[in-house]
Amino acid sequence: MKEAHQERRDKAITAKMNKITKSTLKIVCGFLLLCLLLTPALGNYCATRGCCLGRDDDCNSIFPLQGPETLCYCDLFCNRTNSDCCPDYFEVCLGIKPRPLPQDQSLSKCCHNDVDYDVGTTLRVNCNTCTCREVLYGFATFQCTQIKCLVREEIIEVINENKDYGWEADENSMFLGMPRELGFRHRLGTMKPRPEVMAMSEIQSDAATMDIPKHFDAREHWPGLIGDVQDQGDCASSWAVTTSGVASDRFSIQSNGTMNMTLSTQHILSCNNKGQQGCYGGHLDRAWWFLRKRGIVTKQCYPYKSGMSLEMSMKKGNCYVPGKLPPLICPDPVTVSERYKTSPPYRVARYPREIQAEIMKNGPVQAAIHVKSDFFLYKSGVYKYTGLTNDTDNLAGDSVGWHSLRILGWGVDKLENGQSRKYWLCANSWGKEWGEDGLVRIARGDNECEIESFVVAVWAKVDPGMMNGNGHSNGYYFRKRRRRRR
Numbered sequence: 001m002k003e004a005h006q007e008r009r010d011k012a013i014t015a016k017m018n019k020i021t022k023s024t025l026k027i028v029c030g031f032l033l034l035c036l037l038l039t040p041a042l043g044n045y046c047a048t049r050g051c052c053l054g055r056d057d058d059c060n061s062i063f064p065l066q067g068p069e070t071l072c073y074c075d076l077f078c079n080r081t082n083s084d085c086c087p088d089y090f091e092v093c094l095g096i097k098p099r100p101l102p103q104d105q106s107l108s109k110c111c112h113n114d115v116d117y118d119v120g121t122t123l124r125v126n127c128n129t130c131t132c133r134e135v136l137y138g139f140a141t142f143q144c145t146q147i148k149c150l151v152r153e154e155i156i157e158v159i160n161e162n163k164d165y166g167w168e169a170d171e172n173s174m175f176l177g178m179p180r181e182l183g184f185r186h187r188l189g190t191m192k193p194r195p196e197v198m199a200m201s202e203i204q205s206d207a208a209t210m211d212i213p214k215h216f217d218a219r220e221h222w223p224g225l226i227g228d229v230q231d232q233g234d235c236a237s238s239w240a241v242t243t244s245g246v247a248s249d250r251f252s253i254q255s256n257g258t259m260n261m262t263l264s265t266q267h268i269l270s271c272n273n274k275g276q277q278g279c280y281g282g283h284l285d286r287a288w289w290f291l292r293k294r295g296i297v298t299k300q301c302y303p304y305k306s307g308m309s310l311e312m313s314m315k316k317g318n319c320y321v322p323g324k325l326p327p328l329i330c331p332d333p334v335t336v337s338e339r340y341k342t343s344p345p346y347r348v349a350r351y352p353r354e355i356q357a358e359i360m361k362n363g364p365v366q367a368a369i370h371v372k373s374d375f376f377l378y379k380s381g382v383y384k385y386t387g388l389t390n391d392t393d394n395l396a397g398d399s400v401g402w403h404s405l406r407i408l409g410w411g412v413d414k415l416e417n418g419q420s421r422k423y424w425l426c427a428n429s430w431g432k433e434w435g436e437d438g439l440v441r442i443a444r445g446d447n448e449c450e451i452e453s454f455v456v457a458v459w460a461k462v463d464p465g466m467m468n469g470n471g472h473s474n475g476y477y478f479r480k481r482r483r484r485r486r
Contacts, residue, residue: 045086046074051093053158054387061086076388079154094157108134110142117142126151127179150175150183150376155388159374163416166443167381172434175376183376186307186314187430189236190368190404191283193454202349207357216356217409217425218249218364225252226364226408227262229438231431233307235314239282240268241429242404244299246366247291247342249406250458253363255466263340264302266331271319278316279306284368284404288345288458294324295339301330302337343459350452352445356410358457364406365457367426369442369449371403380436382413382423384443405429407455410444424451 045061052059055077063072063086072078072086074093079085090096109116110132112123119140121132130144151171159169175183219226227248232241244265252260269278272290276282290296302321305312320331326338348358348365358365373389385391405426413421423441432438442448 044088045072046089046092049074049086051089052076055390063087076154076158077390094154095161096157108138108140110140112142124177127177148180150178150180150373152377152389155374155386156377158388159377159386165381165384165386166413166415166421167383167441168379169374169377170379172377172379174430174433180373184371184401185280186234186236187232187376188238188371188401188403189232189279189281190239190242190402191281192370192402193284193368197283197285198454200347202354203346204349204354205357205361207351207353210357210360212353212356212360215409215411216360217411218359219408221360221409222253222363225249225257225260227252227427229427229432230265230304230429231308232265232429233313235269235279235307235312235316236281237265237269237279237306237316238404238429239276239284239287240265240272242366242406243284243287243291244268244296245406245427245429246364247296247340247458247460249364250342250362251340251460251462254460255462258466259340259460259462261340262299264297264299264304266299266304266306266317267296267302267321269304269306270317271321273319279314284366284454284456285345288342288456291340291342291458292344293341295341297321297327297330297337297339298335300335300337301327301332303332341461343461345456345458348455348457350447350455352410352452355407355452355455358455359407359409362457362459364408364427365455366404367407367424367451368402368404368454369451371401371449375449378435378440382415382421382441382443384421384448405440405451407451408439411441413441426451 045063049059049061052075054075056075057073059075060071060073063070071084072089073084074086074089076093078089079094109118110121111117112125112130117123117132119132119134123130123132123142125142125144127147127149128144130142132140133143134140153171156169156171159165159167175187227245230241230245232238244263244267248261248263251263268287268290269282271294272282272287274290275286296302306316307313321327324339326336330337348355355365372385372391374386375383405428407424407426409425411423411425413423415421422444424444426440426442428435428438428440430438442451444452447453
């Protein structure tokens with residue numbers, strides 16, 4: 001009996017010791033995990049190695065806490081959703097000091113922007129959905145989807161801190177919370193010019209003999225005759241917006257203000273169906289074919305609706321002005337409008353001086369550009385692609401990544417480092433809240449964004465009498481013909 005009692009006692013003591021050991025191990029592991037979660041690992045990584053811009057796989061350091069062969073990185077590319085940055089990356093490379101843990105914060109809750117959330121809570125953080133989940137030993141953290149967002153705060157900070165980039169970035173609230181793929185598909189829209197279109201002969205002018213000024217702005221040269229910035233909304237219609245915009249400017253200039261009107265983007269978008277995809281993209285050459293063959297009415301007659309409301313998001317709408325004749329009744333019934341036509345488009349030679357000469361003589365031109373992710377972040381300055389957004393993984397498809405602008409002029413900007421940067425002055429189609437009151441200055445002379453690769457212009461069909469005093473004898477015009485209606 002005594003031996004049996006002693007055996008039970010020994011088992012009880014052993015069980016108790018095991019329980020204490022497990023509890024102690026749990027506490028120790030929890031403490032170590034807490035140290036890893038809340039404080040940077042000991043040692044200098046980026047502080048010793050140095051920081052790198054863009055993606056540089058050689059910009060790394062050994063991270064012994066995760067294994068003798070584990071590497072952490074100090075390049076900008078490390079800061080993705082699946083971060084493999086070194087512990088001191090944010091403080092050393094981005095200047096972001098670690099936020100101290102509030103004394104009253106519970107480890108069983110998740111914290112975002114100094115607010116505690118219970119396990120199971122779901123939040124929208126930028127374009128990702130994050131859920132508070134328990135991960136280990138009662139600790140909780142947010143686990144997020146891994147969607148690439150159009151707006152990235154760390155990119156904005158780096159651009160604004162490095163004055164050598166020559167431009168400033170902003171989160172642009174219209175794009176905040178938008179996935180990168182959605183922004184490219186819904187906010188651009190110009191199809192990449194097809195090979196046969198790129199093969200168009202380039203027209204060269206007498207630019208060599210012209211006196212080209214350092215600065216030129218079509219709005220100042222032709223006051224009151226240049227159209228305002230438009231907003232394409234949630235519709236990939238830049239192909240239609242820039243076509244109607246350049247045509248409007250050319251009519252106003254070549255008629256000496258007699259035909260000073262804004263032509264309808266919606267007419268092109270809704271009725272130009274041949275080979276076009278409406279709010280999912282369109283070809284510039286086919287849009288100009290529509291103006292030459294069919295003609296379009298004024299914006300007052302046929303206002304722009306696509307993308308401007310939730311009901312019209314990504315919808316081109318029905319065509320209310322079909323055929324070739326002027327409408328008996330405009331979509332806006334209190335107005336009337338003729339159909340206005342242009343010449344076939346002609347391609348301007350890709351040399352900057354040729355583009356400048358064309359704008360000086362005849363007005364704004366249309367340019368196709370290839371957009372990178374950081375373009376959406378533009379606020380001011382002279383834009384050049386930074387390489388920070390790693391746009392080597394371009395989305396596939398001719399409709400993705402291409403956009404079009406109106407080039408209004410040019411100039412030279414003085415950077416803070418004392419250097420000068422030449423630029424094109426362009427009107428975008430994202431409204432006046434974006435960029436410099438809706439405008440963007442893009443680096444000139446090195447084909448930034450392919451802006452000098454495909455530039456087109458047209459002649460408006462105006463009565464030759466309107467062109468007197470305009471200084472041009474090669475105008476394109478037509479005579480209105482009255483048609484009998486039964």
